[in-house]
Amino acid sequence: MTKIPDLFIRAEHADLIKKLNEWDIAYHQNDAPVVDDATYDAAKTRALAIESEYPELAANGASTHVGAPVSEKFTSFQHNVPMLSISDVFDEHDVADWFNKLSARDIFIELKVDGVSYSARYEHGKLVRGLTRGSGVTGEDITANLRTIADIPQQLSGTFPDVIEIRGEVYMSRADFMALNTAAAESGDKVFANPRNAAAGSLRQLNPAITASRRLSAFAYTYGELSSRDWATQSEYFDRLESWGFKTTRHWAHRVDSMDGIQKTYNDIMMMRADIPFDIDGLVLKVNDVATQEKMGARANSPRWEVAYKFPAARAITALNSITIQVGRTGVLTPVAELEPINIGGVLVSRATLHNADEIARLNVQIGDMVIVQRAGDVIPQIVGVASTTPDAKPFVFPDTCPVCGSHVVQDAGMVARRCVNTLGCPAQRIGELEHFVSRKGFDIDGLGTKQLELFITRGWIQTAADIFRLIADHGQELRQLDGFGEKSVANLNTAINTARDVDLHRLLYSLGIPEVGDVTAKILARAFGNLDSIRHAPGWKLKQVDGIGDVMAEEIVSFFADEHNQTVLDDLLSQIHVRDADVTAPVASGLLAGKRVVLTGTLDNYTRDDARDILERMGARVSSSVSAKTDIVIAGADAGSKLTKARELNITIWDEAEFSRAIADESNPIQAQ
Numbered sequence: 001m002t003k004i005p006d007l008f009i010r011a012e013h014a015d016l017i018k019k020l021n022e023w024d025i026a027y028h029q030n031d032a033p034v035v036d037d038a039t040y041d042a043a044k045t046r047a048l049a050i051e052s053e054y055p056e057l058a059a060n061g062a063s064t065h066v067g068a069p070v071s072e073k074f075t076s077f078q079h080n081v082p083m084l085s086i087s088d089v090f091d092e093h094d095v096a097d098w099f100n101k102l103s104a105r106d107i108f109i110e111l112k113v114d115g116v117s118y119s120a121r122y123e124h125g126k127l128v129r130g131l132t133r134g135s136g137v138t139g140e141d142i143t144a145n146l147r148t149i150a151d152i153p154q155q156l157s158g159t160f161p162d163v164i165e166i167r168g169e170v171y172m173s174r175a176d177f178m179a180l181n182t183a184a185a186e187s188g189d190k191v192f193a194n195p196r197n198a199a200a201g202s203l204r205q206l207n208p209a210i211t212a213s214r215r216l217s218a219f220a221y222t223y224g225e226l227s228s229r230d231w232a233t234q235s236e237y238f239d240r241l242e243s244w245g246f247k248t249t250r251h252w253a254h255r256v257d258s259m260d261g262i263q264k265t266y267n268d269i270m271m272m273r274a275d276i277p278f279d280i281d282g283l284v285l286k287v288n289d290v291a292t293q294e295k296m297g298a299r300a301n302s303p304r305w306e307v308a309y310k311f312p313a314a315r316a317i318t319a320l321n322s323i324t325i326q327v328g329r330t331g332v333l334t335p336v337a338e339l340e341p342i343n344i345g346g347v348l349v350s351r352a353t354l355h356n357a358d359e360i361a362r363l364n365v366q367i368g369d370m371v372i373v374q375r376a377g378d379v380i381p382q383i384v385g386v387a388s389t390t391p392d393a394k395p396f397v398f399p400d401t402c403p404v405c406g407s408h409v410v411q412d413a414g415m416v417a418r419r420c421v422n423t424l425g426c427p428a429q430r431i432g433e434l435e436h437f438v439s440r441k442g443f444d445i446d447g448l449g450t451k452q453l454e455l456f457i458t459r460g461w462i463q464t465a466a467d468i469f470r471l472i473a474d475h476g477q478e479l480r481q482l483d484g485f486g487e488k489s490v491a492n493l494n495t496a497i498n499t500a501r502d503v504d505l506h507r508l509l510y511s512l513g514i515p516e517v518g519d520v521t522a523k524i525l526a527r528a529f530g531n532l533d534s535i536r537h538a539p540g541w542k543l544k545q546v547d548g549i550g551d552v553m554a555e556e557i558v559s560f561f562a563d564e565h566n567q568t569v570l571d572d573l574l575s576q577i578h579v580r581d582a583d584v585t586a587p588v589a590s591g592l593l594a595g596k597r598v599v600l601t602g603t604l605d606n607y608t609r610d611d612a613r614d615i616l617e618r619m620g621a622r623v624s625s626s627v628s629a630k631t632d633i634v635i636a637g638a639d640a641g642s643k644l645t646k647a648r649e650l651n652i653t654i655w656d657e658a659e660f661s662r663a664i665a666d667e668s669n670p671i672q673a674q
Contacts, residue, residue, distance in 0.1 A: 329432025
């Protein structure tokens with residue numbers, strides 16, 4: 001009996017398809033992805049799972065969808081043979097499910113190059129038309145652009161069919177990508193996020209001269225329409241491609257006949273991924289025998305005889321070239337790994353945090369090692385392990401003096417971090433403090449970035465936060481004489497500064513950089529005390545009575561406001577601004593989450609962490625950053641880690657994103673929810 005999807009399932013599926021369509025247009029048509037591969041894959045996997053359980057939703061769903069509609073700015077042509085996509089598999093179990101159903105176990109493994117697909121039609125050996133994938137049925141005419149790419153021959157060599165459509169991937173090597181972005185930054189042009197975007201943006205140009213000016217490369221790997229065929233296997237087809245003048249990924253290709261062979265190849269390529277000079281996001285596993293391929297055929301949008309074995313989007317292996325030290329706003333020295341650039345989840349990563357000296361020792365990481373780098377959502381990339389080492393690897397020696405000001409470095413009793421003792425004189429600490437002050441969750445002053453703050457600090461115009469509000473009055477004339485600061489930009493900066501003079505109490509508390517006080521704690525303090533004076537003079541015992549304020553946090557708050565230097569700086573700041581008191585008499589929410597202690601962990605597909613926190617707080621929840629026995633609900637997204645594990649150990653209620661979304665809907669429609 002066919003299952004009938006309920007209202008929630010229909011709504012969830014419709015929302016997923018809407019997002020996938022929007023993301024496909026951004027990726028395929030606009031060359032400007034708005035989500036990373038992990039987010040896209042998770043949404044598509046969920047949509048396919050729903051369609052598998054409720055087939056009636058599959059008619060216009062993810063299982064029939066390929067690419068995106070062609071752009072109206074290009075002439076379009078129909079593909080005589082559709083350009084289908086490849087079904088993705090993400091783990092060894094899924095690969096085994098596919099492999100064990102095959103009658104032929106001869107598998108040809110190719111790299112899945114992270115570029116943009118093309119189809120080049122040849123008639124009597126001459127290139128006559130080039131198309132993008134487009135919708136899979138119709139593609140955009142990019143013939144003139146393909147002619148500018150040296151790896152795509154204008155005339156085939158040797159013996160070839162009278163008609164053949166060669167299909168493959170246009171890409172940009174990492175070295176060419178870095179050179180392109182460096183030149184673009186120097187000339188003030190658009191800087192691309194990653195090589196795939198650069199390749200797509202370069203190929204889909206109305207002016208072929210722009211395409212020609214970019215160093216694009218191309219591989220060929222399959223075919224569409226053809227008039228005849230004299231090869232019996234995919235590996236023999238690679239022979240033909242190379243004889244005709246195309247480049248292939250044969251150097252990295254493998255033929256295997258077992259699951260062990262597939263997994264070994266997968267692991268080996270993962271290890272050498274950083275050494276491959278272009279981005280890949282997985283392997284393509286193909287039944288090698290072409291007759292078997294034709295017999296197996298295709299589903300609505302993908303062949304049955306091949307799958308894409310995707311690499312984990314959040315992890316990659318690359319070389320650790322060096323370790324540098326960053327000095328933060330509190331004087332803490334943080335080691336930073338300088339990496340051989342590698343694409344992780346759609347972002348080219350060249351740096352990652354190593355946290356502290358103890359973490360370097362725990363990982364036993366040395367300069368020259370091949371390291372495992374992890375990136376999830378908005379989390380800063382970090383090294384999570386060593387994949388391999390070499391005899392030439394060198395240990396890192398943590399400095400005992402500050403690399404910025406040369407002052408002594410200390411490690412306080414009971415603390416892991418090492419910090420510079422020059423609290424008032426170290427330029428790095430001053431810049432960090434002011435960056436935090438003007439950040440979005442603080443005073444949110446547009447136009448005061450790191451570069452501007454460094455300039456103003458160097459000139460002596462800004463020493464403390466209060467100086468920001470005196471900047472234009474005291475140094476406006478001098479400012480207008482500097483490059484990049486015309487009358488309009490100075491006026492805009494002045495407006496931004498004056499707008500920030502009127503600030504909410506919780507924003508002020510956050511901006512002060514009190515240790516242990518983030519934006520959540522700042523809101524808790526503001527709601528509990530209402531005004532700044534009450535917080536400034538609150539004893540530790542009173543602070544600890546507030547739910548969410550622990551012993552360490554209370555001590556840090558009392559210590560901060562007791563410090564004479566901090567008092568002077570704060571009083572000077574208060575002379576320049578107006579602080580809006582918090583409403584401590586606001587009625588308590590009475591909905592599903594009213595009074596509940598909620599913890600967010602992992603990456604949500606449809607909400608940023610800040611958006612989710614704001615929604616929860618409006619629903620009356622108390623959002624915490626740590627899981628304890630007092631926690632009521634943990635909302636877990638993708639890549640949730642230790643917080644989710646602890647929640648399970650404590651038998652705390654766990655919601656996924658769908659349950660969170662339903663709670664929001666119920667809150668918005670209380671009658672329906674009843």
